[in-house]
Structures are given as structure tokens and as C-alpha cells.
Amino acid sequence: MNRTPRRLFAVVGIGVMLALAVPLSSASSTEDDPQILRVGVPNDLTTANPLSLRSGSDWNVATIQYDMMLQFGNDDLSPQPGLAKECVPNGDLTEWTCTFQEGVLWSDGEPFTARDVAFTYELVINQEISTYAQYFTEGTTFETPDDTTLVWKSKMPTSQPETPPWIYILPEHVWSEYADLDKADLRAVENVPSVTTGPFTLTEVDRGQNWTLTKNPNYWGDEPNYDEIRFQLFTNQDAMAQALMNGDIDVATNVESALLPSLESDPNITVQRNVSDWWLNLAFNFGGQGEDSDPLSALQDKTVRTAIAMAIDKQGIVDKAYDGAATPGTSLIRQVPEQWHYDVPEDEQIPYDPDAANTLLDEAGYLRGDDDVRVDPATGDRLVIRMPISQETAGALPAGQLLVGYLDQIGIEVEIFPVNEGKMYSYWNAGDWDAYIWYWTGEPDPNYQLTTLMSNQCGELSDGCWANADYDALVEQQETIIDPEERQAVVQEALALSYAEVPSIALAYPNNIEAYRNDQVTNFTPVPGDNGYLIPNYNNVGMVTVEPASESSSSAAGASTGMPAWGWAALIGGVGVATFVFFRRRGRVDEEEG
């Protein structure tokens, strides 16, 4: 027994040290020589190669560095002059002539020419880079009669040059040596330090830690106010929020909605909520993909799917899964950009009405069995939905937990399986699921998003192999329409159809949340519109205009909104006791073994 007190002291000692360590993180220095914008991000940079972008951080970094031919407009993401001043089509839209700015230099001092654009597009086509190749119709060629002119020749009419194609232009004099590599090797090119036309170039990457972009001295636009942008990776959201509150970083991106109460109560922090570039989707499986695919056949019945849609309280999901930082979902295209979003008219809306859903199912013959779960009259199967849920998608798990209760009200049982991304793909691949909750993300142009529900995408982009000939026809039709208003009408018709037929349910359009210290940084340019992204997602204008706040008050007020002291004490005490018990037990075992 006489050994115990010493161990106890050790444990208490560790506890005290932990307690002392907690308030140690304090405000950092303010005025350094180079102006550095410090950005906290939760996703690591997986690649700096614009041909293999994957994570959100990859896109941020590429967008800051590179320019597209035409760029997305600040307000509505419409095509605006960038490297190219304009693109003019001929009469039948098979030939587009793009004129470029003169005197643009790459960050290494080489002159930029139309040849670089042609090189990049040809590289994308030849290497079949799937993310980008969709912009080019079969047999597209490019000609560069002089340094500032590109002629885009398509065999069929196309409006893609004005989409605009979301392809970052690479320098031919650097990338030509990689052009003949295998696709895998090409996509593995490290590209650090990079050569770009944008306001910054990537100069340093410490994977899993941080990465730094440095001002491009040859940038063709206005000179950025910051000399460097340093991204700091935070694998823990709480740590990122604390760093922001302590002033260790200036901006935090992709903040979880759960942290809003703390951030919004801090007067030095401004929170920016915008319509995220992804949304939460509930997809149904119609079968057809995977050998073991045996989805619940009742889901083929539109009545059942409609009843499910009626039983889901989307506002409840917004409030409880996203703490209010989202809007209820309707169709495939979220509110950005506005012109492609389909605002479902009142009389076409599927209302939230569990009672009506019950009536609907009763009338269709799906009667409740002894255990209160409905039975399919055609097959005799109980209505039990096996529902994998992507655990890494923000809000997906709470939404799934809510769905269990919502569908219980209408006599449908839901078994949820929260799994990681890899497992989601294998479920999808095997077709071994009835419905799942995952996310969708796309580009401003609606074509890609609409394509995902086409019947020919079964096994490619389609979630559950839904097939509807009318829908296919509408999507194919909108692709060929050049006139924006005419196209809008067809796009909305397709969206209305896919909303009414319920092949999937858009549960929520979550907000993307960014937060910055208004005492350290100011003058962002949100894109698109006032509620847009601060850290570039569509164009890099914001990184040029952003500047240090004038009166940068050095006192980062440490208004602690964290756990009260006794909460910490209880936690540390608990850990201490547990450790103590553990050590004691281990000691005992050792004694006995010896």
C-alpha cells in the first residue's frame, strides 16, 4: 500500500500540469515585416497539381494561383473577362475566336500566349482528364494564329467556351516536358514551386501541417495587399475555433455549424455563411448495378417514395443536423447560381405531412403488420430500408438518425449504417443498399448535375440507376440549346420532373461557414455575391482585395467561452482516477506474474 500515495501524487501532478497548460496558448505577434494572411483549414492539401485536384484545399490553392480562360464573375458566376478579353462565336457556334490580353507574364517571367491555353486544352483532351474533358465535344481542335488569339473549332455547335470551362491554364514551357507521361504519372507531378499567372504561387508545402503561397511579382491584375498566404491545417475543429478566437489565425474555413454559438458571440469575429457548393442527398436504389444488388422493390413505386418525401421534416434536419445553418433542399440544383435553381411552386411542392403520407400508403395497399411495419402487398416484404450513411459528410449522420424517427411514423423501418467514404463507394459499387445519404457537388453550370440522373449513367455517375426516358430527353435537349433563357426553361422542366418523380431527395443545402477576425483582416471580395465564399472557390479576386485591418488592435481579447473551470477540473479528475486505476491494475498484474 505504501506505493500508492506516490502514484497518486504523480497522477495529481500530471493533472495540475495539464490544467496549467490549458490557458497557455495566447495571442501572437502582430506586425511582422512581410504581411501574412493566416488561414485555418480542416482538409489537408492532397495535391498541388491542377490536373488531379480532389479536396477542398486543393481547389482553394489552385484557384488562388491559376486563371481560367474566362473567369467566373463576382456576383453571379457568369463568364467575365480574365486572361481572355472575349470569346466570339461564328454563326453556327462551331468556331469561337478568343482574344487574350497582351503583356501577361508567367510568375517566372516568361510571356503568356494563347499557345499556353491551346496546350492546356489539348493536354486535357489527350490525357482524358475526366474532370475537364467534358467541356470539349468530340474532335475539338485549337488554332493559334498569333500570340493573343485562340480559335476553338468544334464539329458540332457548342456554347462551352462561355460556360466558362473550369480549367486552369498551365504554362507550356513548364508542362510540355510532362505532356507525354502516363496519365497516372502526369497527375502525380508535384508542381511545387509552381509557375502561374494568378496573384500568388505555391512556394512551400509541408503536408499534414501547412502550405504557403507567395505573391506573384508579375501578376497582371492589381497588386495583392498580402505578401504571403499561409494555410494551417487543423484536424480538429475545436482547435481551429480556439486558434481563431486567440488570434493565431485570421480566417477559418469550412467551420462546422456546431461551433457557430461560440464564434458568433465573439465581437472580434465575423461569420460568413454562404450557400455551400455541395448538398446533402438521400438517394434510392432502383437496382441494376452490382451482382448482389437486391434493393427493396417497394422503392420502385413512386407512391412509396413520395410518402417518404412527405414524412421527412427537412426544416427539422436543418435545425438539428446543421444548427440552422442550411436551407431545406428541393431539387438537384442549389440556389447558386440563381438562374439554374428551380424554385418549386407551391402547388407542385411535396409537403411535409406524415398523416397524408400514411393515408397515401394505406390507400396503395401497404398495410401495417403486427410490428407496425408496413408490408408490400406485391411481394410480402416488410418495408425495411438499409441505409448506409457517409460519416464524413457534415450533418449526414444526424440527418440519418432523424430519418429513422421520421419514417417510423409512417411505418417504414430504417436501418442506418454510418460508414467511411471508401465503404460508401463499395456499397454503391455492389448495389447492396436500398437508400443512402451522401453528398453531391458540382459546378455552376447545371449540365453535370443533371447528367447524374440520366439512365445511361448507371454505374458511372448515377446513384441508384434511376431511368426515365422523358428526363433523359430533356437533359439531352438542354445541352444543345444556346439561348440562355430557352435553356433555362428546359433545365427547369427537367428539375421539376426529377423533383416530382423522387428518384432522390435533396435533404438540405448546407451553408458553408467561414469566420475571420474583423480586427485583423478586412475587405474580402465574397464570390458569388455578398454571401459568397471568402477564401477562393470560384475566382481569386478576393485574395487581391483582402488587406490587414487598419487599427490592428494587438489585444486579442481572451474572452473564454469554453468549459467553466470546474468542468475542466472534473474532466481532468476523471482522467486522473481512470489512469490511477489503470496503473494500479497493471501493477497488480505484474506482481502476480512475477
Next chain:
Amino acid sequence: MTTTDTAVTTLTVSPRRLVWQRRLDALTRSWVLYRHNRQGIVGLGFMLFFIALALAAPLLVSPEDIEPATAQGQPNHSPYAGYPLGTDNFGRSVLDLVIVGSRISLLVGVTATVVAVSLGATIGLVSGYYGGTKIDVGLNAITNWFLVIPWLILAIVLSSILGASVWIIIVVIGVTSWAQPARLIRAQALSVRARPYVERARVLGCSDRAILSRHILPNVAPVIFANAILTVAVAILTETTLSILGLGDATAISWGVIIEQAFSAGAMTNGYWWWMVPPGIAIVCVTLSFTMCGYALDEVLNPKLRGR
């Protein structure tokens, strides 16, 4: 009942009955010793309380109150009337969650222990009985291998490959924590094996199996039992650890899962102490109670430890 029957039972006691009588006596003696062990009684009290809580949970908490869709409380609220421990992000009472969580936590703790200890006991017994032979060397090597592997990493790898469900967590904990008991039981079996009556049994022609099950197992059983009680505490902590790391079954409410969900809902930063502290205290109390019982049993059953 005839007179002859009565005569037989009073005069000669059947061997089986004798054995049971003796075991009962031993148990009573142990209980008397245990009763005087304050640590043991406190631990037992707590343990019974939590077991009763787990069994009574369905009576105390209605399913609607812990169903995210139907919970009535205000989300993320500190303790208020009707919600003595506050609410979580779905507006569920944290008190209800902690009560319901006891079921999964104890279920996993006890079942995983059964898996671990039966695995450990079998391997330990066989290895001890055949001490020094090739069987022993082989089994010992396996045991050592599992002892050396960092259990947490093994558990993380296993649960991420196999997926997250309560039963898989049980298997994972079982597989990663049998080696310690196996070691202990092997040592005990080695010493029992050397006793004269085992030799006598062998001379009388008992098979290995009979000796193991009739003579060695009963003598090792107390050690196995005491060890099992201690293993429950470790299993509950392991389940908590895995859940907090996000490797648990998020759909089954256990104390670890409650803490994990509190973490991911920003409870640390937002200061939702009412959501994190109660399940933590529950874990500490339960593991402590099982550990205290285990120590007390150890002292009762192991004369060497008595009086320290």
C-alpha cells in the same frame, strides 16, 4: 416418501452432493471474507446499482425521448426543469442518454469480457497444463505476440476493417484483451498441475480432458472469475476509447458514443459541460466499481494478498 429413502440420505451423502456442499461452504467462507472488505462492498454496491439501472432503463426512459426525431427538449440547453442534466443537439435529455447508455456500455463490457476470458482461459489452461511442451511454446508465442502488439492500434485497425457495430466492437475488444488473462491463468494452471492429486488422477487413468475439466479448471476458476471482473472495467474503457475515436457504433448509444457526439457537436468550444461530464463520471464510477470488486475478490481468493 418411504423410510428407507430417508435413511439413505441421512446416512450416506452422494458424492455429487458432497462436492456441492463443499463448494457452498467455500463460497460462504469467501463471502464472509469479502463482506469484511470495505472496498469490495462499496464496489459491489455501485456495480449492482449500475446493473439495476441498465436493466430498468426501458422502464425509466421512453423510446420517444431518446429518438432524435421525437425528442421534445430545446437543443443544446444547460440543465433546466425536466432536464436535470441538460440536453444534446437533438433536444434529448442527457440524463436519459446516460441511463440508456449504461445498457450498451455494460453489455459490451460484459460480453467482450466473456469473449476475452473464455479465449484467455482456454489458451491459458491448455498452455499451462502442457507446460514445457511444444503446445505450450506455440500457444505462449501467440500470447506473447498479442501482448506485444499495441492493443489500441490493433483495435483501430480491426474495427476500421470490420466496420462499426456493437458485435464487432465486442469481438475486437475480445480479440485484443485475452492475452493478459491467458498469461495469468497459465501461471495458475502450471502450479495446480504440479499438485499431487493431479498426478494421482493421471495414475488412475484419467484422460487429459478429464483432468483439465474436473481437476484443474475448478481450482483455477476463482482466478478466472476475479480476473474477469477486472477485465470488464478494461473492456468498458476500451469501448469508450474506440467510440470517442469515432470507431464505435454511432447508432447504439453508449457512454463513449455520447462523449464522441458531444465532441463533434463542439461541446468543448461551446462549453456544453452538461453533455460531456455526466457520461464521463458514469464511466469512471463503473470502471472503478468493477475494479474495486476485482481487487476485493483477488484478496479473498489469494491468501498471499490478504492482510496487506
